[in-house]
Amino acid sequence: MTPEPIDADVAPVEIALPDPRPYELWAAGDGTEAVLVEDHRVPLVTIQLRIPVGTWSDAFRTLGAEDAWNNLPFDPDGALRARTDALGADLSVWASPLTCTAQVSVLAEDAEAGVDLLRDVLANRDLDRAELRRDARTARLDHDTSEREPRFLLRRLVDDLRWAPTDPRALDTRPPQRLPRRGLDAALDRVLAQPGRQIAFAGDLDRARAEALAGRLALPPVGEALAPPAYGEVRDPAPAPTRWPLPTRPRPT
Secondary structure, three states, rough: OOOOOOOOOOOOOOOOOOOOOOOOEEEEEOOOEEEEEEEEOEEEEEEEEEEOOOOOHHHHHHHHHHHHHHHHOOHHHHHHHHHHHHHOEEEEEEEOOOOEEEEEEEEEEHHHHHHHHHHHOOOOOOOOHHHHHHHHHHHHHHHHHHHHHHHHHHHHHHHHHHHHOOOOHHHOOOOOOOOOOHHHHHHHHHHOOOOOOEEEEHHHHHHHHHHHHHHHHHOOOOOOOOOOOOOOOOOOOOOOOOOOOOOOOOOOO
């Protein structure tokens, strides 16, 4: 069946894609980059600190930095959480495979108070040890429960076939590491001092205010970088099993 010819008089449909929102980029001090995306449609401001090291770094995991970083908002008396609630802020702190992020969103009129809260969260070294123990216990229970699920066992088998035993890409199916008893303060200091830090601002503020807020965050001087993820080579798939010919029966005569 021959397709019908396309009518040459029909104009092609043009789809107008929105232009990316303009941004400003500048150096905000020792080894730190700042970026601003202005958006004055609503009176909200988001301030985000991104540090280029995460859970796939063996040095990061050895220091116990993941649990320490994720628990920065938790102090024993709950003062930081009370300030967050009083400010009506949306505070988030998390570690991902390649980055550590701390972020706060507040009303534009409270931007300075939001940065002060974020600065004090990053400076918190009086971590709630009970919260750390709960997180470690939950991680162990989750892993033990997963080992009873066929889907998890299949995923771990695939990881074992694909990655080397020390490859960080297989960490999701490995037992959680034990939290170090000491050195969490130093681990957090190492993370905050990583080169390549970025402070991002978005919302109802201009460049001058963003620069003032960046200075108010008062990050420590840049130090030595933690080792990046040590990726291994992707393993070749296992050879297909040999298929032996089935025995044949002689035909009756």
